[in-house]
Each structure stands twice: as structure tokens, then as C-alpha cells.
Amino acid sequence: METVAGGGRQAARRRACARAALAAWCAITCGACVKPAPATPSGYLQVDINTSPAALDPRIAADAISERVAELIYDSLVRIGRDGNFYGDLAASIERPSPVEIIFHLRHGVRFSDGRPLTARDVKYTYDSVLDPAIQSIKRAGLVELATLRAADDYTIVMTTRRPYAPALAMAMLGVVPANTPAPGAGAAIAPAGSGPFALADFRRDETVTLARNVFNAYPAGGVPGIVFKIVPNATVRALELAEGICDFTENDGVQPELIPYLAAKPDLTIVKSPGTTYQYLIFNFRDARLRDPRVRQAIAYAIDREAIVASLLRGNARVATGMLAPEDWAYDGAVTRYPYDPDRARALLEAAGYDARARPLRLVYKTTPEGSRLAQAIQAMLRRVGVAVDIHINEFATFYSDLRNGNFDLAASQWVGVGDPHQYYAIFDSRMTPAHGGNNRGDYANPRMDQLAEQGDATLDPAARRAIYGAVQQLAADDLPYVSLWWIDNVAAYNRRLAGFAPYPNGSLLSLATAAYHAPRGPRRSAQ
Amino acid sequence: MIRYLARRLLALVPVALGVVTLTFALIHLVPGDPVSAMLGDYAAPADVAQMRHALGLDRPIGQQYIGFLYGLAHGDLGQSISQHEPVARLISERFPATLELTAAGLLAALLIAFPLGLIAGANPGGAGDLGAMGFAILGISVPHLYLGPLLMIVFSLDLGWLPLTGRGGLAHLVLPAITLGTALAAIVARMLRQSLVQVVGADYMRTARSKGLSRRAALIRHGLRNALTPVITLIGLEAGALLTGSIITEMIFSWPGLGRLLITAINNRDYPLVEGCVLTFALSYVIVNLVTDFLYRAADPRIRLE
Numbered sequence: 001m002e003t004v005a006g007g008g009r010q011a012a013r014r015r016a017c018a019r020a021a022l023a024a025w026c027a028i029t030c031g032a033c034v035k036p037a038p039a040t041p042s043g044y045l046q047v048d049i050n051t052s053p054a055a056l057d058p059r060i061a062a063d064a065i066s067e068r069v070a071e072l073i074y075d076s077l078v079r080i081g082r083d084g085n086f087y088g089d090l091a092a093s094i095e096r097p098s099p100v101e102i103i104f105h106l107r108h109g110v111r112f113s114d115g116r117p118l119t120a121r122d123v124k125y126t127y128d129s130v131l132d133p134a135i136q137s138i139k140r141a142g143l144v145e146l147a148t149l150r151a152a153d154d155y156t157i158v159m160t161t162r163r164p165y166a167p168a169l170a171m172a173m174l175g176v177v178p179a180n181t182p183a184p185g186a187g188a189a190i191a192p193a194g195s196g197p198f199a200l201a202d203f204r205r206d207e208t209v210t211l212a213r214n215v216f217n218a219y220p221a222g223g224v225p226g227i228v229f230k231i232v233p234n235a236t237v238r239a240l241e242l243a244e245g246i247c248d249f250t251e252n253d254g255v256q257p258e259l260i261p262y263l264a265a266k267p268d269l270t271i272v273k274s275p276g277t278t279y280q281y282l283i284f285n286f287r288d289a290r291l292r293d294p295r296v297r298q299a300i301a302y303a304i305d306r307e308a309i310v311a312s313l314l315r316g317n318a319r320v321a322t323g324m325l326a327p328e329d330w331a332y333d334g335a336v337t338r339y340p341y342d343p344d345r346a347r348a349l350l351e352a353a354g355y356d357a358r359a360r361p362l363r364l365v366y367k368t369t370p371e372g373s374r375l376a377q378a379i380q381a382m383l384r385r386v387g388v389a390v391d392i393h394i395n396e397f398a399t400f401y402s403d404l405r406n407g408n409f410d411l412a413a414s415q416w417v418g419v420g421d422p423h424q425y426y427a428i429f430d431s432r433m434t435p436a437h438g439g440n441n442r443g444d445y446a447n448p449r450m451d452q453l454a455e456q457g458d459a460t461l462d463p464a465a466r467r468a469i470y471g472a473v474q475q476l477a478a479d480d481l482p483y484v485s486l487w488w489i490d491n492v493a494a495y496n497r498r499l500a501g502f503a504p505y506p507n508g509s510l511l512s513l514a515t516a517a518y519h520a521p522r523g524p525r526r527s528a529q
Numbered sequence: 530m531i532r533y534l535a536r537r538l539l540a541l542v543p544v545a546l547g548v549v550t551l552t553f554a555l556i557h558l559v560p561g562d563p564v565s566a567m568l569g570d571y572a573a574p575a576d577v578a579q580m581r582h583a584l585g586l587d588r589p590i591g592q593q594y595i596g597f598l599y600g601l602a603h604g605d606l607g608q609s610i611s612q613h614e615p616v617a618r619l620i621s622e623r624f625p626a627t628l629e630l631t632a633a634g635l636l637a638a639l640l641i642a643f644p645l646g647l648i649a650g651a652n653p654g655g656a657g658d659l660g661a662m663g664f665a666i667l668g669i670s671v672p673h674l675y676l677g678p679l680l681m682i683v684f685s686l687d688l689g690w691l692p693l694t695g696r697g698g699l700a701h702l703v704l705p706a707i708t709l710g711t712a713l714a715a716i717v718a719r720m721l722r723q724s725l726v727q728v729v730g731a732d733y734m735r736t737a738r739s740k741g742l743s744r745r746a747a748l749i750r751h752g753l754r755n756a757l758t759p760v761i762t763l764i765g766l767e768a769g770a771l772l773t774g775s776i777i778t779e780m781i782f783s784w785p786g787l788g789r790l791l792i793t794a795i796n797n798r799d800y801p802l803v804e805g806c807v808l809t810f811a812l813s814y815v816i817v818n819l820v821t822d823f824l825y826r827a828a829d830p831r832i833r834l835e
Contacts, residue, residue: 187611206785233780236678237694244686246693251756398561398798405565438574
């Protein structure tokens with residue numbers, strides 16, 4: 001390629017080329033000069049989040065942050081309350097005339113953000129749209145028990161289920177879009193009009209999502225005129241923005257436990273910790289003969305010092321769990337078998353089970369997060385102390401999730417986020433609900449008694465009877481140990497002291513931001529963007 | 530030169546083919562499935578099968594590969610599975626941000642490296658040399674994840690001179706560019722120093738001094754130009770790495786570039802988007818190296834490109 005040529009022929013041309021390259025470089029670099037910075041409008045609340053919503057159309061929005069933002073834009077027939085029960089949202093009243101029929105009487109005078117009135121036709125259209133296979137909605141799977149949904153008149157929706165189905169109201173939580181809204185996808189609006197407190201004003205993927213008030217939805221005097229969700233992937237930067245008054249609010253994934261003391265020391269900030277329903281567990285794979293022995297599972301449960309992990313690694317931002325349902329849930333029953341830290345008992349159980357400490361180490365899969373790695377190492381060390389060797393496999397989410405669904409693990413640590421209705425027990429413990437059959441029984445756990453109870457719980461409409469059934473389910477789950485219950489993660493919100501009216505939900509919902517207001521005028525925001 | 534350029538551009542074809550083949554194989558080999566990511570935990574097996582069919586994922590892998598190549602040959606990078614948008618459009622929206630950051634990072638690196646290298650190379654073993662090379666070692670050693678927030682605290686929060694995060698005006702570029710460029714600056718400064726030390730004792734330098742040029746003038750006019758060739762080689766190689774290395778800087782400064790798009794695509798197992806992003810990075814790398822070859826010529830007239 002390189003040969004020595006004589007003299008300075010074409011030197012001028014070379015210089016011209018070099019100058020052109022330099023000019024192109026400067027043009028690229030200075031291209032930034034002409035782009036306006038997206039600034040947070042005056043009076044708007046800035047909420048820092050760690051990842052961009054994948055979709056805001058409620059017919060397809062499914063990841064946690066998309067749902068958090070979408071529920072500020074869209075109303076649904078019902079919403080889940082802080083106690084895990086369902087309450088009317090678009091529905092002014094709800095009737096259940098028969099075990100398979102629910103009638104929703106809609107509120108009058110509700111309007112979408114484009115001014116159109118919301119009627120039962122819009123509700124029906126939304127459901128038809130989700131059920132249309134062409135849309136390929138993730139929400140379709142949640143409507144499997146829905147038999148029919150019809151608009152009896154402009155303000156009445158009649159829903160029927162395929163069988164008596166207690167958690168049927170969970171199917172009434174779809175955000176409603178106007179009739180004839182095009183299917184989500186290329187060329188369609190990121191977020192169609194909704195009737196919720198806000199409307200989408202601007203969407204810049206991986207930068208900001210700006211919501212402005214839906215002028216057709218009354219809001220309290222002094223309420224914030226809009227919200228800017230700013231995507232800040234780095235936890236330290238989120239903390240800095242909050243500490244310096246650039247950002248007003250962040251919560252849960254936005255606040256790393258180790259940064260809470262730093263934020264708590266700032267006089268302008270309020271840190272609110274409240275009980276959460278996110279449930280962290282360790283699942284056993286029953287395909288491994290060793291783990292089918294209940295004594296081995298019990299030994300592992302006794303060997304993990306959950307109190308110590310919560311106090312140290314999680315800095316007290318969780319509660320040691322007794323089962324999937326948290327104490328705030330209406331069906332919670334804490335009077336179940338518990339497994340306090342007891343390494344001696346664990347060793348005795350392993351000995352009784354004839355566990356071979358030199359056998360193939362158990363494969364523990366975890367997903368890649370800073371805390372995931374530390375927690376896996378803590379569990380590995382605790383199990384090693386009682387003679388159970390563990391190999392840790394920490395992978396990014398897609399690989400981890402694939403391992404989990406395909407049973408490629410012996411032990412796996414994961415979580416259920418925003419646990420509400422105890423119907424979830426059917427999906428995770430019923431022996432027929434393996435991933436291949438559209439369920440989440442990933443460890444291949446099977447107990448006919450559990451199948452019977454979980455199915456009974458779904459079919460029983462009487463709340464008291466249902467509560468008793470789920471009490472038995474929780475006891476059986478604690479005895480059989482398909483999961484070791486680790487902890488329920490607290491909700492942590494950090495926000496500017498001038499902000500009033502924020503009330504946390506156990507499932508992490510941000511709905512109360514719709515009624516939040518600055519009780520003191522907000523000063524000029526420091527430049528962040 | 531035109532023949533050379535045509536030949537190098539033609540060489541892009543096998544490079545692109547190799548990159549797409551490797552990326553296609555790797556992304557399909559690793560566990561994970563875009564359908565699971567889209568339909569979630571409770572999808573009915575029939576829905577999963579239907580979606581796999583709709584996306585063409587139920588076809589033999591060879592057929593999928595040929596279909597992908599066919600699209601590519603027709604300039605179609607396909608449709609993003611997770612974002613329901615054409616891949617080409619998504620990349621064209623994000624690539625300028627990454628290019629802008631990389632160019633600014635390179636500029637920052639050179640602005641830091643050349644004074645340091647000159648100071649160190651002019652007086653090897655002196656105080657300037659020790660200070661400059663100490664700074665260079667620090668630059669290589671400090672990770673982006675630490676340097677970025679440190680610069681933010683000092684220049685954005687304490688002094689209030691520059692914006693903290695995001696992409697906007699020129700001021701937004703300064704801190705990400707310094708964060709991205711510091712490690713390269715350190716490497717270039719060390720290379721420049723070494724190169725200058727070698728040329729300082731050369732005959733032509735003595736001749737230049739004997740003709741009455743000051744030490745500084747001789748160093749800058751004659752020494753620097755001769756010391757540049759290895760430095761340009763290094764910059765050419767490292768500029769490509771700077772492009773792909775911008776991913777971490779993008780995460781720290783909430784910079785909406787191609788790196789973040791790629792990470793999201795990998796997490797969602799969005800095959801067409803991953804392939805499109807990797808191809809863009811790879812071709813950019815090759816083009817940067819091509820530009821480097823042309824810069825050799827500008828720096829050293831003895832070099833001819835054939």
C-alpha cells in the first residue's frame with residue numbers, strides 16, 4: 001500500500017483534501033449547535049426514569065415503565081387500589097348478576113384528550129383491537145377467560161367469562177382508546193388519545209416523554225401542568241440531578257439502595273419508603289432429582305440468612321417474605337411455615353437426605369444487575385457453608401429469561417412485580433401451567449392438592465371462601481417449597497420537598513402524580529439539558 | 530488514487546458480508562427469543578406460534594439468512610421487531626448523535642494529546658515530561674464511569690458552566706467529549722512523545738537548527754510532521770474503537786445514540802435492529818480506517834496510496 005514517491009506533486013490537492021476532511025469533521029461536531037435542547041417546560045414536574053418506555057399505546061404497552069406512564073394517559077374500566085382490590089375508574093358502578101357476567105355502568109361526561117366523548121363503543125373497540133391476532137398484543141394472553149364483551153348501550157358494557165372466574169376484573173384494566181384508532185405500528189401514533197389526566201405532548205425515545213394536561217379532564221387547582229419523564233440510565237447521574245434540584249421525582253428502579261443515604265442527607269429532598277408488593281424468590285427446578293427431595297429444599301431455605309441480606313446488601317429496603325402475597329394484600333395469610341436462618345438444621349436435613357456435597361454443583365441463574373451479582377454471591381457463600389456447592393450464571397435479561405422458561409437452571413432468583421390478585425398462584429404452581437402451555441410453572445412443580453386449590457380459588461366468587469382457599473394455598477406453598485420466599489422489596493420514592501400530594505402505591509404506580517402540586521413556588525430549574 | 534478508493538470501497542462488500550454473517554449467527558445462537566420478549570409470560574402457545582410465523586422465525590435458519598441477505602442487497606435492513614419501525618429509519622435517527630459524539634471525542638483527544646505529547650517529547654526526562662506522562666497514565670487508568678460523573682459534579686453542578694446530560698447545543702458536547710476522548714488522548718500523547726524523542730536527534734533536525742531555527746520551531750515545523758505517521762496510524766485504529774466505545778459515554782450522559790439503541794435491541798433480541806446497528810458500526814470502523822490512509826498522504830508526501 002505504501003510506496004515512496006518523489007517530490008511534492010499535487011501538494012495543493014492534498015492540502016485541499018485535508019482541509020475538506022477537517023471541515024467535514026468540524027461540521028459533524030458543530031452540528032450540535034443548531035439543535036435546540038429539549039428543556040423542561042416551566043412548572044412541569046421532571047421525573048427521572050432509567051429506561052425508555054417501549055410503547056405507550058395501552059393495547060401493547062407491557063413493560064413496567066410503559067404501564068406507569070400509560071396509566072397517566074388512559075383510563076380503564078377499573079383500577080387496582082392500594083389494598084389489591086379493584087375499584088371503578090371509567091365504571092361508575094359494577095354489577096355481577098351471574099357468576100359469568102359483569103356489567104359496567106360507565107361515567108357520563110368523560111372525554112378523550114381530543115375532545116371526543118368516551119362511550120361503550122370505544123371500550124368495545126379497544127378490546128376487539130387487543131383480541132385481533134394481527135396486532136400481536138402481549139395483552140391478548142390476559143383475556144383468555146373473556147368469552148364476550150358487548151356495548152349494551154352508550155354507557156353500559158357487558159362482559160362474560162368462559163367459566164365462573166373470580167379475578168375477572170383484572171381483565172377490565174385495559175386502557176381505553178377511541179374507536180377506530182389505527183393499529184399500533186409503523187406510522188401510527190406513539191400514544192393515541194386517552195381520557196386520563198394527561199396527554200402525550202412529545203416523545204423522544206431514550207431522551208424524554210412529555211405529558212401535558214388533558215384539558216377535558218378536570219384536575220385540582222395547583223396541580224402540575226405537565227410531567228417530563230427524562231430517561232437517565234446512570235443511577236449516579238439520577239441521584240445528582242435529584243440532589244441538585246434538576247429533577248423533582250424518582251422512585252424504585254430510579255433510586256439505588258446505596259444512594260439513599262446520600263439523598264436522605266439533602267435538606268431539599270423527601271425520601272418516602274413504603275411497603276411494596278414486588279416479591280423476590282428463589283425457584284427450585286424439580287427436574288433435578290436432588291431438588292425433588294423436600295429435605296434438600298428445606299435445607300436450602302434454612303441456609304439462607306435473609307435477615308442479614310436485607311439488612312446489609314439491601315440496606316433495609318425490603319421485608320423478609322413469608323410467601324408471594326404481601327401483608328397489604330386482602331388474601332395474605334402470614335401464619336405459614338417459616339424458615340429462619342439455621343445452618344445447623346440445614347446440615348442435618350442435608351445429611352438425612354443423603355445429599356452428596358461432591359455432586360455436580362447446582363446451577364444458580366441470576367440476571368445481570370449490580371445487586372444481582374452481589375446477591376448471587378451471598379447466596380452461594382451461605383449455601384457453601386452448609387455443604388451445597390453452587391455455580392453462578394449471571395446473564396443479561398434475555399438469556400436469563402430464556403434459561404428460566406426453558407428450565408435451564410437448578411436454582412433461579414427472580415421476582416414477581418406488582419403482585420395483586422392471588423390468581424397468580426394458578427399461573428405459577430398449577431402443574432399444567434408450564435411455559436410450554438402458556439404458564440409460569442417454570443420449575444415443573446406438581447402437587448394435585450395445589451392444582452385443586454388454585455383452580456378452586458379462581459372459580460370461587462365469594463371473597464371469604466376465596467380467602468380461606470388462598471390461606472390453604474399459602475400454607476401448602478410454604479410446606480412444599482417450590483420457591484424459597486426471599487423478600488418483598490420496598491417502594492422508595494425520592495422527591496423535592498416542595499412537591500405535595502404524592503401517595504405511593506404498593507405496586508409502584510405513579511397515579512398520584514396526577515393530583516400532586518407544588519406547595520411552594522418552584523424556583524428556576526438548574527440547567528440539565 | 531481513484532482506483533485505490535474504488536478498490537477499498539469494493540472491499541467493504543466482503544467486510545459487510547462477514548459482519549452480517551457473524552452477527553446473524555451469534556444473535557441467533559445466544560439464548561433468548563424476540564417472541565417471548567413481545568408476548569410475555571402468559572402467551573398461549575398458539576399465539577406464540579402465530580407470531581413466530583408472522584416474523585418468519587419458524588423458517589429454517591438458512592432460509593432466514595438468505596432472506597436477510599436478499600433484503601440487504603435491496604437496501605432493506607428490515608423492520609424492528611420491538612419498535613415496529615424500519616431499522617434504517619431508527620439507525621438514521623440515532624447515528625448522527627453517535628457520530629457527533631465520536632467526532633467531538635476525537636477532537637477533545639487531539640486537543641489534549643498534542644500539547645502533552647509536545648511538552649513531553651521536547652524535554653524527555655524533564656519536569657514537563659514527567660507531568661505530562663503522569664497525566665497520560667491517569668487518563669488511561671480512569672474509567673469513563675468514574676470520569677463522567679466527576680466532570681459533571683465539577684463543571685455542571687459546582688461551577689454551573691456546562692449542562693449535565695442530554696443532547697442539545699454545543700455546550701452539551703463538551704463533557705461527554707472529554708470523557709470519551711481522555712483515554713485516547715493519553716495513548717496518543719504517549720505515542721507522540723515516543724515518536725518525537727526518536728526524531729529529535731535526526732540529521733534533518735540538526736540541519737534545521739544549524740540553519741538558525743529555534744528548538745521549538747524546528748520541533749514543530751520538522752520534527753512534528755515526521756513524528757506524525759505512527760500517531761495517525763494509532764488515531765485511525767483508535768477512532769474506530771472510539772465509535773464503539775461511545776456506548777458507555779452515551780449511557781452516562783443520557784446521549785441518545787446508536788449504542789443505546791443497540792443495547793435495547795440486544796435485550797429485546799430484536800434481530801434485524803441488532804444486525805443493522807452492528808453493520809453500521811462495522812462499516813463506520815472500516816471507513817474511518819480508509820480516511821486514515823488518506824490522512825497519511827496529507828501528513829507524509831512520500832506515501833502513495835496504490
